[in-house]
Amino acid sequence: MSFFVWLEQTGVSVWVREAPTLWAFPFVLFLHTLGLGVVAGLSVAMNVWILKFAERHPVAPLKPFFPIIWVGFTVNLISGLLLLAAYPTKALTDPVFYLKIGLIMIALFLLQWMRRKIFVAADPSRPLQPDRRLRFTAALSIGLWAGAVLTGRLLAYTYNFLMASDLVAGY
Amino acid sequence: MQALIEWIVATDLSRFVLYNGWVWPISEALHFMGLVLLVGTVSTFDLRVLGVGKGIAPSAIHRLVPFGLAGFGISICTGVLFIAGTPDQYFYNSAFHLKVVFLLAMGINVAFFYSAPFRVVKSLGPGDDAPRITKLSAALSLLIMVGVMCCGRMLTFFRPPMIS
Numbered sequence: 299m300s301f302f303v304w305l306e307q308t309g310v311s312v313w314v315r316e317a318p319t320l321w322a323f324p325f326v327l328f329l330h331t332l333g334l335g336v337v338a339g340l341s342v343a344m345n346v347w348i349l350k351f352a353e354r355h356p357v358a359p360l361k362p363f364f365p366i367i368w369v370g371f372t373v374n375l376i377s378g379l380l381l382l383a384a385y386p387t388k389a390l391t392d393p394v395f396y397l398k399i400g401l402i403m404i405a406l407f408l409l410q411w412m413r414r415k416i417f418v419a420a421d422p423s424r425p426l427q428p429d430r431r432l433r434f435t436a437a438l439s440i441g442l443w444a445g446a447v448l449t450g451r452l453l454a455y456t457y458n459f460l461m462a463s464d465l466v467a468g469y
Numbered sequence: 470m471q472a473l474i475e476w477i478v479a480t481d482l483s484r485f486v487l488y489n490g491w492v493w494p495i496s497e498a499l500h501f502m503g504l505v506l507l508v509g510t511v512s513t514f515d516l517r518v519l520g521v522g523k524g525i526a527p528s529a530i531h532r533l534v535p536f537g538l539a540g541f542g543i544s545i546c547t548g549v550l551f552i553a554g555t556p557d558q559y560f561y562n563s564a565f566h567l568k569v570v571f572l573l574a575m576g577i578n579v580a581f582f583y584s585a586p587f588r589v590v591k592s593l594g595p596g597d598d599a600p601r602i603t604k605l606s607a608a609l610s611l612l613i614m615v616g617v618m619c620c621g622r623m624l625t626f627f628r629p630p631m632i633s
Contacts, residue, residue: 320623320626324622324623324625324626327622328618328619328622328623331501331504331618331621331622332615332618332619334501334504334505335504335505335508335509335512335614335618336508336512338505338509339504339505339506339507339508339509339510339512340509340512340513341509342505342506342509342510343509343510343512343513343533343536346510346533346536347533350532351529351532351533354529355525355526355529356524356525358524359522359523359524359525359595360522360525361522362521362522363513363516363521363522366516366521422524443505444502447498447501447502447505448498448502450501451494451497451498451501452494452498454494454497455494
């Protein structure tokens with residue numbers, strides 16, 4: 299509680315939340331959307347590739363897309379932390395926020411697993427036969443990203459308290 | 470313009486969007502999922518044309534694009550719902566105007582790409598470099614998608630006062 303009060307009064311928090319410029323909250327929000335497009339977009343593309351096209355085409359040449367995904371993730375980690383700093387009470391008192399973070403962490407874990415097991419280890423010149431486990435993982439990853447987008451978008455509607463002062467008011 | 474807005478808000482579709490609380494949030498989530506599909510698959514293809522993941526033929530990567538088209542369809546449908554719900558919030562919004570300009574630019578770029586350069590790209594094999602003109606179109610495609618996302622995100626901050 300006092301942590302929320304303190305965080306909401308820091309310079310970064312006040313600037314992102316209240317600075318009357320498009321470079322504050324609006325721009326940070328745009329960066330978060332851009333990163334979403336890169337991280338979830340390229341991840342889903344990789345998973346669709348495994349599900350639909352890996353039988354006929356190799357997967358190893360797609361390795362260079364993974365560092366791009368991680369650049370996108372860095373953008374979203376930073377912009378996400380800034381948005382969190384702007385409205386810590388709003389996010390941290392909403393169970394949906396923790397669900398979102400959980401979904402993203404599992405999706406990123408599967409992404410790395412797939413990179414190591416499939417994209418790095420595969421024969422760069424030959425297609426592969428995805429087994430059931432790999433197909434399941436790819437489909438699950440797509441589902442996890444869809445869940446992350448859904449929960450992320452719902453945060454604008456599911457929060458209980460916007461600011462720490464709302465906690466005091468008790469409603 | 471005002472007559473058009475009045476006609477739109479009188480439609481059943483407009484009432485459906487406004488009087489069911491779940492429609493807007495769910496449409497927003499679907500709008501973003503469509504964005505993810507479009508941006509993910511199309512940028513994978515654009516990046517291949519630009520030289521990333523060269524070990525795979527561009528024509529093979531291009532098979533991802535229909536998934537992006539499906540995503541674009543989802544975003545168009547949900548976008549229509551938003552406009553049906555509160556047309557004045559978009560028609561009098563300069564961020565929306567610019568977003569439409571970017572979408573038109575996207576259409577022109579797509580039309581150009583598939584008119585002639587695509588035939589060359591389709592004939593390329595694994596490891597082949599794409600011609601410069603197609604690289605230009607691919608880079609433009611990436612920039613335009615960033616522009617669409619930026620304007621889309623800025624809509625909220627350029628909304629006219631609510632007319633109720």
